[in-house]
Amino acid sequence: YTAIRHYRDGVDYLMDEFMSRTSGNEQSKEYLRLKCHKILSRVDILKKLIKQHEHETMQEAINDDEKQKEIEF
Numbered sequence: 001y002t003a004i005r006h007y008r009d010g011v012d013y014l015m016d017e018f019m020s021r022t023s024g025n026e027q028s029k030e031y032l033r034l035k036c037h038k039i040l041s042r043v044d045i046l047k048k049l050i051k052q053h054e055h056e057t058m059q060e061a062i063n064d065d066e067k068q069k070e071i072e073f
Contacts, residue, residue: 007043011036
């Protein structure tokens with residue numbers, strides 16, 4: 001979750017820079033837009049990986065619990 005927070009902080013920083021560049025040319029604004037988009041895409045991928053890992057960990061815990069119950073009976 002720390003990585004997601006850092007990615008979001010980076011996007012916030014870039015968006016602040018984007019908003020403050022009223023005199024900036026369109027090329028620099030487009031560059032900042034693309035950077036934000038790429039970072040947000042990475043955040044989405046990271047969220048999916050975390051969710052998948054949590055699911056696998058949870059499933060392993062359930063399976064271990066079921067195995068333990070079978071051993072006890």
